[in-house]
Amino acid sequence: MCPNRRIRKKLPQVFISFRGKELRLRFSSHLFDAFRRRGIDFFIDEHELRGKDLKHLFTRIKESRIAIVIFSRRFARSRWCLNELAKINERVEMGKLEAIPIFYNVETCDLKQLTGRFGDNFRKRAKKDGRKRTKRWMKALESISGKFGLELGKNSSESDFIKKIVMEVERALNAIP
Template sequence: MQGFLLGTLGACPSLSPTAISSPPPQVFINFRGEDLRYGFVSHLEEALKRRHINFFIDKHEERGKDLETLFKRIEESSIALAIFSRRYAESGWCLDELVKMMECVEMKRLRVIPIFIKVEPRDVREQKGDFGTRFWKLARSSRGVQIMKWKHALCSVTNKMGLTLGEKRYENDFIEEIVVEIERMLNAKWKKVLYI
């Protein structure tokens, strides 16, 4: 049970008393649930568990809670994965999480790895193509200030070095590349802490 809690990092904090003593997440995973949850993200979860990397994913978070709970998880994390897919921009929650992630980046409290799943980084950055169509459809029912924050976050995060899964690449190799990059970043962070 303890290994499971370490891997999922208290994904059910209200159900498990030992989850309270679990360390904060090392990695926050931001993605459009319906699009990736039962495929790519489930494989990524397993890879992170095997490497004993603590992560947070909202699948077990209590429904009905507001974004502040997710924002707290972002603030507790060292790294965030922004996993962009064709349907990512249909979710105001994903975009609001992305804005919070970028606020933490600007305060130098978080590093973000943009991951592109069968979507072009340029389409995400410029809100074009299929991604852009979905973004602007959501924007029609949103506020102007909120839209500007989303656009700024999309542009800022996609200007960072990221990882792309194209049509002709094995998903398991891509996931391994992501996990290796996370481990590299975590190791660099710990070396920095040790030598301060």
């Protein structure tokens, strides 16, 4: 091996949970690009092979050391997003995953108190699903939204916000032994 060559340690994978229809082609695409430029290994559902069962995403959560949950107004409309959140919370409680909540155009209190559009969307979803599932989602919402995260303010630059997210993810990755 050449002495001048630096071997870069492969960083643990980051799992990103977000409401695709709302964010995929705008905010999230810029975040993914920023991660690629910084060499951050991340996983989104788009990377999964077509034809795989959706439950395979739970395996990707298990393989990850950090999860970023991008809460948006429509996040709670999606049963799948809420199921991912519950699985992320399960792994966090086991001490096998760190979660960083990102509040994209939602207030943290809207998640905790189920108010605003987020709360409306959650209640609509909950009506369609069983009590057991809804209880699990509420526990995960309370837990993950109660962690230190990042919030996009109404008059904030998305570009600056993405830089902050990348910095926080790098800090979290560097803290993993």
